[in-house]
Amino acid sequence: MKTATRLLIALCLAPVPALAQDAAPAPAAPAKPAAPAKPAPSASGSSEQEAGDVSEVDKDRLGPLRERVQPVSGHLFLKKGRFEFSPSATLSIKDAFFAKYILGGTLTYHPMETLGLSLRAGYSINTVANAAQICTFSEGSGENTTRGCHKPTYEELDGDAPGQMTLMGGVDVQWAPIYGKISLLAEQFLHFDLYGVAGATAVQYRGPAKEAKLTAGGNVGVGMRFFINRWMTVRTEFRDLIYVEKAVNPSTTLRNQLLFELGVSFFFPSAHPES
Numbered sequence: 001m002k003t004a005t006r007l008l009i010a011l012c013l014a015p016v017p018a019l020a021q022d023a024a025p026a027p028a029a030p031a032k033p034a035a036p037a038k039p040a041p042s043a044s045g046s047s048e049q050e051a052g053d054v055s056e057v058d059k060d061r062l063g064p065l066r067e068r069v070q071p072v073s074g075h076l077f078l079k080k081g082r083f084e085f086s087p088s089a090t091l092s093i094k095d096a097f098f099a100k101y102i103l104g105g106t107l108t109y110h111p112m113e114t115l116g117l118s119l120r121a122g123y124s125i126n127t128v129a130n131a132a133q134i135c136t137f138s139e140g141s142g143e144n145t146t147r148g149c150h151k152p153t154y155e156e157l158d159g160d161a162p163g164q165m166t167l168m169g170g171v172d173v174q175w176a177p178i179y180g181k182i183s184l185l186a187e188q189f190l191h192f193d194l195y196g197v198a199g200a201t202a203v204q205y206r207g208p209a210k211e212a213k214l215t216a217g218g219n220v221g222v223g224m225r226f227f228i229n230r231w232m233t234v235r236t237e238f239r240d241l242i243y244v245e246k247a248v249n250p251s252t253t254l255r256n257q258l259l260f261e262l263g264v265s266f267f268f269p270s271a272h273p274e275s
Helices: 002-013 015-023 043-050 054-062
Strands: 082-093 098-110 115-128 134-137 147-150 165-183 189-206 212-227 232-246 252-268
Touching: 082 115, 082 232, 098 165, 098 252, 115 189, 165 212, 189 232, 212 252
Parallel strands: none
Antiparallel strands: 082 098, 082 252, 098 115, 115 165, 134 147, 165 189, 189 212, 212 232, 232 252
């Protein structure tokens, strides 16, 4: 009986320690440090953010292209206040009797960026043109008349055929209103300018009786410069030289000579005057 009573009391008191453990408060977790409060943007701070470094924003937006593609605005090459010396070689076009190879040069002063004043001189080497022919006719008339043609020698044309220039010189005015750039590759640009030229020319030629004759004329044309660096260019020019010379038949003839010129220009001083 006593044993049963003790067992009953033990069963009744068993939940008490469990309830005591559940009622104990759990230890508090360590507190996290509070994040620092962000300062309110002031009026000046807002304006600085809006008008900040735009280049940084552009770099983020454009990526590596901003660093690779360089701006092409403005003139890479300036001519104002500089001298241009240009040795050149000139070839005549569509000659009837004499093909001419002219070795010479041009000295130009540029008082303005678009204006130049030039002195020009050249020495001409004459050869027989491919189109020249000398034809002979047999005596008689009608259907029995025959003829033979052959390419003439230099001695056969010397002093008799027109267009036999020896020396030339003149004064020109250049006007260059157009400056441009040609994209060669993604990162390379070729700078150039386009100009017109007109002026007076003195021409020495070999006339009848193999005498040296002097006459006056004029020339007009167009040209281009391709800039290699800040003091050197490659120059091409196409001109029409017009002058009057004496000949055998007719006694005077108006010559209209087309010339193509290729030269290299050197600018002095080599640096821009303002630099």
